[in-house]
Amino acid sequence: MADPDRPPGKDAPAPAADPAPVDTTKAAPVVAERGAAPPPTGVLGFLVRHQAIVVPIIAVVLAFVIGAILIRAQGFNPTYAYQRLFTRSFLTHDGLLATMQKTTPLILVGLAVAIPLKVGLFNIGGQGQLMAGGIGAAWVAYALRDLPGPLLVIVAIVVGVLLGAMWASIAALLKTTRGVHEVISTIMLNSIAVGLIDWLINGGPLADKGQPFPTSHSVPEGARLTPLGILPWGLPVALILAVLVAWMLKRTTLGFELQTVGRNKFAAGYAGISTTKSTLIAMAISGGLAGLAGVFELLQIDPYRYQNGIAGSLGFDGITIALLARGNPLGTIPAAILVGAMRAGAPSLQFELGIRPEIVDVLLAITLLMVSLPVIAKWIFRRHATKQTQLAGSWGA
Amino acid sequence: MTDNGEQTAYTEGPKAPAGGDRETLLEITGLSKSFGTVHANRDISLRVDRGEIVALLGENGAGKSTLVKQIFGLITPDAGTISIKGDATKIKDPKDAIRRGIGMVHQHFQLVPVMTVAENMMLGHETVKGGVLDLDGARQMVRELSTKHKLSVDPDAEIEDLPVGTQQRVEILKALSRKVDLLILDEPTAVLTPQETDELLGVMKELAAGGTSIVFITHKLREVLAAADRCYVLRQGQVVGGVDDLTSTTTSDLASMMVGRDVVLRVDKAEATPGDTVLSIKGLQVRDDRGLPAVDGFDLDVRAGEIVGLAGVEGNGQRELVESIAGMRPSIGGTVSLAGEDITRSNARDTNNAGVGHVPEDREKHGIVGGYSIADNLVLNRYDEEPFAHGFRRDFGAVREHAVELREEFDIRSPDVEAPAGSLSGGNKQKVVVAREMSAKPQLLMAAQPTRGVDVGSIEFIHRRIVEARDAGAAVLLVSAELDEILSLSDRIAVIHGGKVVAEVAGKDADRTEIGRLMAGDSDHH
Amino acid sequence: MPDMEWLSRNKIWVGTAALVLIGAYAFYAVNSNIAVSMFSYAWFLAVPLVLGAMVGVIGERSGVVNIGIEGQMLVGAFAGFFAAAATQSIVVGVIVGALSGIAMGAFLAFSTVVGQLDQIIAGVVINIVATGITSFYFESGKTIPRGLPNFDVPLLSKIPLIGPVFFSDGPIALFALIIVFVLHFLLFKTRWGLRTRAVGEYPSAADTAGINVIALRLFNVTAAGILAGLAGTYLSMEATSTFERGMSSGRGFLALAILIFGAWRPMRALAAALFFGFMQSLASQLQASDVVNIPQQFINLLPYVLTLVVLAAAAGRVRAPGAVGQPFVKGD
Amino acid sequence: MKAKPFLIAAPAALALALAGCGGSTGNSTDGSSTAPKDCSSADVFCIGLVTDTGSVDDKSFNQAAWEGVKAMEGDGVQTKYIETKDAKDYAANLKQFTDQKYDAIVTVGFLMTEATQTAAKANPTTKFIGVDQFQEATVENVTGLVFPEANAGYAAGYLAGLLTKTNKIGVVLGQEIPPTQNYAKGYELGSKAANPKISVAKVYHPAGDNAFSDSPWGAGEAKKMLAQGADIIFGAGGGTGNGALGEVAKTSGAGTSLYCIGVDLDQWDTVPEAHPCLVTSAEKKLTDGTTDLLKQVKDGSIKGGNFNGKTGLAAFHDFDSKLPAEVKTKVADVVKGIEDGTIKVG
Structure with missing residues (x-):
């Protein structure tokens, strides 16, 4: 056995990953990992191979079951509640539009968490990056209000994306140059963004002083992206970006570099792949995507102003989505639709049944709990369960 | 798993030495342990008496570490018994093992780096006075023990x-601080100079004379002959032999027991025909991870068509040297040139391309990405070059084709x-x-510890390949x-010592004792 | 003499503390009223941060990152308040608050130490679950009999400046002050502390020394939950007598910053928390007295910016416990 | 994995435990059991309310407005609310009501000013009441219910000026925005009018995201002001201000005679923990104003533009007997003077 006493760490191999010398003297296939049995066949085999999808689905179902108990305990009919939630979110024009509108930024912030995950970074700063993008767009939309609408939209997108990327790059630079853990720096940067932006729009340089509350100036009519029927402009953009990111990670050399750093940064260094560069690129892309979410929140949603609270809980929803999607960029799409639909339908739950809209937060929390606990996968797949990511290892650097 | 008939499990165990009235301290019978389908230990039986030094000899992967970890309670056996002083109850955990008089020195030191010697010494069996750790007592204990065993350490020094x-x-x-009857030493000499090794062997003998039994893992035959009273040889998880009287044994006897066939001590190779200088290192200075x-x-030239072996005790700068040449670690002085071209400042990729x-x-750390396919690993540092990628798009067909070829060839x-x-x-993996x-x-092949943790078959294969590379005209730094x-x-x-070359000798003239002395360095006396 | 040794090793810290103390008393001599009020306020704001940071100290010293302190605090505030409202007993409230902290701590402990869930993800889950549950089950119109009262500690409260600042507050504030010193003692002077530090630095060394790493981590992370729960009850039952949705408003994250700022040491974390509290105190004092007109938001940002600056500047010098974030697998 | 059953069971058990302690919430009229009435019918008068990003039980203006709506309940009246959780949902939430052809829709808080006007333009037959929404331009079917906060602040300040013994009073505010600025301005002017020697400490919450819900911060500020000699604190900023009231109550319970003054509605009812010090509240008669306007909607007399709601001081409750008669008379005169315009604030 090679190095059996190695201190535990994420790079430590399983003790018996290095089987006895026997295997070179016979041609039989080498056994995979510790104690792995041959991969199962049939239905179980299918499920095991697709557990990245199966586990979240089970988690969602379990969460809804627990949610039903909670709703029942509050004296409401859960079946009716879920039915109304579904009807509102998908079968009515307004509800579907709201679902689509909410899905747009959710896909983007989900990607903003998922991409750094591939490099082994945990971006909790989606919130601040989104706010940076939003305020950037608000600034451009006011400063260049005389530009023709479509041009203004493009400039706003560029500026918003750049600002989001910049905000994330601060964390990336602190990580690469000074070894500051990105979870700490992004939490700090979120709070800093809140304060700075509050100053900007509350009596500061970007404030619309004609309004009785802190807000930026409103986006000129020409630059507002009013939805086409039920389709908000940002949604196709977000969908395309999700596909692009998936393609980038899987098919391009850049994707290979990012994932190599994420899986084994020492091997990456050996292969001449710069961890610094990958960290910077991943965080910049991630911040840019979150920034873009902020731009769309500003340009495509009434009131077309930057106000406090515009970011809502989007940054943290991004984490939920990335974890639900198990870090898969394409997985962020269904995850975002799920979260978006629940958020879109929540007001109508209250309107029609009187259930508090916070039930949605509870449902999402339980879903996240279920999907995060490795127990479910282990319970269903036993030893075929895929390993969970470990992010906390580089804590404190 | 038993693939050749000649291999039979050795279960008898060596006979007790003459006058065998000594107390049996440790007796293992029928011990087996497997990880999944890999049998790390199979039906192992052995015995250690009081005051004996027993060597466990075997190649990497023979199951020695697994065996002693079971004695120390770190791993639970699947079958068989371990009895200590006649008590065969299961050893639950290290705590239990310590309680029963077993001490272990691990291959990788189990010391907390940010704590002092005294703190480490008391960890796990602390004495407390009025609710407060008795650090003074621990310091005192360290001083006493180090005087007693002539092993000097400062109790207040931090381990790191x-x-x-x-x-x-x-x-x-x-x-030793825990009143051990049985001391297990897992590859204790791996990081030591020959002189330090001798010192350690002396300490072991003294301890044994004082009644402590010692189980000592190694794959170095000379050490077995120098220190052990008896030895067991492990191969593929089994005890395949044992020697009661080591005085009448030769290293080659032990070696053939270890590998199960006659060992090829010399790799068949033709005389080298060195060509132009490929690698030239002048005055290189590199810092380690802690900035020291x-x-x-360091000065060294390696010419095309020759294998230059760099001998040295681990930790004398070999790792930093290799990483610096490879472009993975910046140097702070000196030059490295490859076929006349300065690559001192090249990064890993450029160096590779050169x-x-x-x-x-x-x-495991640098060589492969475990989660990636074999095919991806085979292009780990060429993934973005033609034909494996066209621009930024990877060509999976080409990657696969390449892999299939190499799988066959290697x-x-x-x-x-x-x-x-x-x-x-x-x-x-290797x-x-x-x-x-x-x-x-x-042009230059740098092979660092190319056969570490690799089975015999692969060792021969890799050695042959290295020689072939030389014959094909590559400069090889081993x-x-x-x-x-x-x-x-x-x-x-x-020979490298203290970060510089202290001697160069021709391969065929090399004398191992002389090299050992050089590895220790002239000034390295304690 | 070990004491002299300690002094010489910590001379920078002792010197700084002495300077700060002299400065504080000079201020006190000039205007006792303002000085007392500003330092009291600083401590008032620092209490939950200190308690939160201690949760972090215990967790990370044992090798477990806890970014769920925010959620633990929120649940503690919520459960404590509503238990007190339901039973009309403040004591029951505090106990339930502390127990809820333990429950959250146990979740973190078991999911990460036994279940091998990534520690950061577990913390995020705690935060999200806490927000969801406390806002969904929030009920308005509930009141508690009365918040925990302030009281004077005999003798100590008579000390000028320090007395009214630290020894005339409520029980949880006093507890927070005491726990810092107790924890410092426990961590560096006792068997539990030595073992905890070993487990957080190099668990396999502890394991081979016969220490049950898993059990110690489980115990520490779970028990630390008490402090998080108390930080919550401080917010809802001592600092105020009310619960608001999202009441912890980032204090758990700030505690995390303070933990790092304080280099994973209880006393330094206390100093860091007081410093942050004092910055806020200064900010509001400047605002209230209309002396200078810098935007309030900037001063509010100071703790966060400072944390980043300190972390960047102290790179390599401030070091987290070696095994923080890594699950321990026996026999690996 | 021995822990498996436990970890699976834990969330479920938690869920069950929580299920047990949840009370029922929701709209006053119906759950899912009774069918909603048809609001397009002339027989049914439907009133909807949309909160800003707070809840109807916020002890503040959302709650006050909702109470104003509930006061209309009776035969042929249906009331409902939606709590907004995301500032971007204002339009969508309003649309739920307009789609159901609600007759009157109350929107609460200045943040909804624009959303309300937009919805009104799209639904000319529906009447909208915008609480705390000043209408720059008149939209025919929107009535902004606005309050001169400065007046309420003035009366509160005047009372404080008369009551203070230390000549130091304080005010703890939420975010610095026009309504809080107005309260603070009126408070300062009023206190100076009653007592020229007075000094007023004022502080706004510095953060943008939790400025109206940070009760521990409010408590801390109050604590500091008290330590600096203030004996009356005006808490004007939602939960943040309530925190200040609570802190004064706690300290005043310790034997000193301190006062606190609430804001927006009669906080005697909403912040019971402040009873030991709560002498009165600077009240915007939100509940009355909302009800008045809804009545106007019902009888068809409502007009677009701004409607000035009443401000004043809430009842003294327990302090009624403790306050000197002279003080009460003077304050009553000032309130009257503001009402009839003889006293101009600002």
Whole structure:
């Protein structure tokens, strides 16, 4: 056995990953990992191979079951509640539009968490990056209000994306140059963004002083992206970006570099792949995507102003989505639709049944709990369960 | 698993030495342990008497560590019994083992780096006075023990500031502080100079004379002959032999027991025909991870068509040297040139492109990405070059084709090139690394510890490949902690000590004692 | 003499503390009223941060990152308040608050130490679950009999400046002050502390020394939950007598910053928390007295910016416990 | 994995435990059991309310407005609310009501000013009441219910000026925005009018995201002001201000005679923990104003533009007997003077 006493760490191999010398003297296939049995066949085999999808689905179902108990305990009919939630979110024009509108930024912030995950970074700063993008767009939309609408939209997108990327790059630079853990720096940067932006729009340089509350100036009519029927402009953009990111990670050399750093940064260094560069690129892309979410929140949603609270809980929803999607960029799409639909339908739950809209937060929390606990996968797949990511290892650097 | 009939389990155990009225301290019968389908230990039986030094001899992967970890309660056996002083109750955990008089010095020191010697010494069996740790008592204990066993350490030094040799002394003292009857030493000499090794063997003998039994893991035959009373030989998880009277045994007897066939001590190779200088290192200075000088004015030339072996005790700058040449670690002085071209400041990729192949010392850490397929690992440092990528788009067809070819050529045993590299055995992983590095036809091949943790078959294969690379005109820099490997492969041997070359000798003139002395360094006296 | 040794090793810290103390008393001599009020306020704001940071100290010293302190605090505030409202007993409230902290701590402990869930993800889950549950089950119109009262500690409260600042507050504030020193003592002077530090630095060394790493981590992370729960009850039952949705408003994250700022040491974390509290105190004092007109938001940002600056500047010098974030697998 | 059953069971058990302690919430009229009435019918008068990003039980203006709506309940009246959780949902939430052809829709808080006007333009037959929404331009079917906060602040300040013994009073505010600025301005002017020697400490919450819900911060500020000699604190900023009231109550319970003054509605009812010090509240008669306007909607007399709601001081409750008659008379005169315009604030 090679190095059996190695201190535990994420790079430590399983003790018996290095089987006895026997295997070179016979041609039989080498056994995979510790104690792995041959991969199962049939239905179980299918499920095991697709557990990245199966586990979240089970988690969602379990969460809804627990949610039903909670709703029942509050004296409401859960079946009716879920039915109304579904009807509102998908079968009515307004509800579907709201679902689509909410899905747009959710896909983007989900990607903003998922991409750094591939490099082994945990971006909790989606919130601040989104706010940076939003305020950037608000600034451009006011400063260049005389530009023709479509041009203004493009400039706003560029500026918003750049600002989001910049905000994330601060964390990336602190990580690469000074070894500051990105979870700490992004939490700090979120709070800093809140304060700075509050100053900007509350009596500061970007404030619309004609309004009785802190807000930026409103986006000129020409630059507002009013939805086409039920389709908000940002949604196709977000969908395309999700596909692009998936393609980038899987098919391009850049994707290979990012994932190599994420899986084994020492091997990456050996292969001449710069961890610094990958960290910077991943965080910049991630911040840019979150920034873009902020731009769309500003340009495509009434009131077309930057106000406090515009970011809502989007940054943290991004984490939920990335974890639900198990870090898969394409997985962020269904995850975002799920979260978006629940958020879109929540007001109508209250309107029609009187259930508090916070039930949605509870449902999402339980879903996240279920999907995060490795127990479910282990319970269903036993030893075929895929390993969970470990992010906390580089804590404190 | 029993693939050749000649191999039979050795269950008798050596006979007790003459006058065998000594107390049996440890008796193991029928011990088996497997990890999944891998049998790490199979039906092992052995015995250790009071005051004996018993060596456990075996290659890497023979199951020695697994065996002693079970004695120390770190791993639970699947079957069989371990009885200590006649008590066969299961050893639950290290605490239980310690309670029953077992002490262990681990291959990787089990010391908390940010704590002092005294704190480490008391950890786990602290004495408390009025609710407060009795640190003064611990300091006193350290002083007493170190005087008693002539192993000097400062109780207030922090572990991370101590050299490895001293850290090992702390480990030994720690084990001795707990009234041990049986001391287990797992590869204790791996990080020591020959002189330090001798010192350690002396300490062991003294302890044994005082009634402590010692189980001592090693794969170095000379140490067995120098210190042990008896030895057991392990192969493929089984005890395949034992020697009661080591005085009448030769190293080659032991060696053939270890590997199950006659050992090829010399690799068959033709006389080298060195060509132009390929690698030229002048006055190189490199710092280690903690910012201390590791390579300090290193000079060496390696010519095309020759294998230069770099001998040295681990930790004398070899790692930093290799990483610096490979472009993975910046140097702070001196130059490295490759075929006349300065590559001192080149990064890993440029160095590789310039024609340096590098088999890294720690293949799990640097050599492969376990989660990636074998195919991806075979292009790990060429993924973005034609034909494996066109611009930024990767060409999976080309990657696969390349992999299929290399799997054939380098005998990588795996059902499919898409299988994750992490699922391969150590030997096959190493073959993946060697295949990747050699298939690029490098001008310079740097092989650091190329056969560490690799089975015998793979060792021979890799050695043959290294010689072939030399014969094809590559310059080869071989860095190994195994003096035997250096001696059998090298055309020329350089000895590194304290970050610089202290001697160079021709391979065929090399005398192992002399090299050992050089490895220790002239000024290295304690 | 070990004491002299300690002094010489910590001379920078002792010197700084002495300077700060002299400065504080000079201020006190000039205007006792303002000085007392500003320092009291600083401590008032620092209490939950200190308690939160201690949760972090215990967790990370044992090798477990806790970014769920925010959620633990929120649940503690919520459960404590509503238990007190339901039973009309403040004591029951505090106990339930502390127990809820333990429950959250146990979740973190078991999911990460036994279940091998990534520690950061577990913390995020705690935060999200806490927000969801406390806002969904929030009920308005509930009141508690009365918040925990302030009281004077005999003798100590008579000390000028320090007395009214630290020894005339409520029980949880006093507890927070005491726990810092107790924890410092426990961590560096006792068997539990030595073992905890070993487990957080190099668990396999502890394991081979016969220490049950898993059990110690489980115990520490779970028990630390008490402090998080108390930080919550401080917010809802001592600092105020009310619960608001999202009441912890980032204090758990700030505690995390303070933990790092304080280099994973209880006393330094206390100093860092007081410093942050004092910055806020200064900010509001400047605002209230209309002396200078810098935007309030900037001063509010100071703790966060400072944390980043300190972390960047102290790179390599401030070091987290070696094994923080890594699961321990026996026999690996 | 021995822990498996436990970890699976834990969330479920938690869920069950929580299920047990949840009370029922929701709209006053119906759950899912009774069918909603048809609001397009002339027989049914439907009133909807949309909160800003707070809840109807916020002890503040959302709650006050909702109470104003509930006061209309009776035969042929249906009331409902939606709590907004995301500032971007204002339009969508309003649309739920307009789609159901609600007759009157109350929107609460200045943040909804624009959303309300937009919805009104799209639904000309529906009447909208915008609480705290000043209408710059008149939209025919929107009535902004606005309050001169400065007046309420003035009366509160005047009372404080008369009551203070230390000549130091304080005010703890939420975010610095026009309504809080107005309260603070009126408070300062009023206190100076009653007592020229007085000094007023004022502080706004510095953060943008939790400025109206940070009760521990409010408590801390109050604590500091008290330590600096203030004996009356005006808490004007939602939960943040309530925190200040609570702190004064706690300290005043310790034997000193301190006062606190609430804001927006009669906080005697909403912040019971402040009873030991709560002498009165600077009240915007939100509940009355909302009800008045809804009545106007019902009888068809409502007009677009701004409707000035009443401000004043809430009842003294327990302090009624403790306050000197002279003080009460003077304050009553000032309130009257503001009402009839003889006293101009600002």
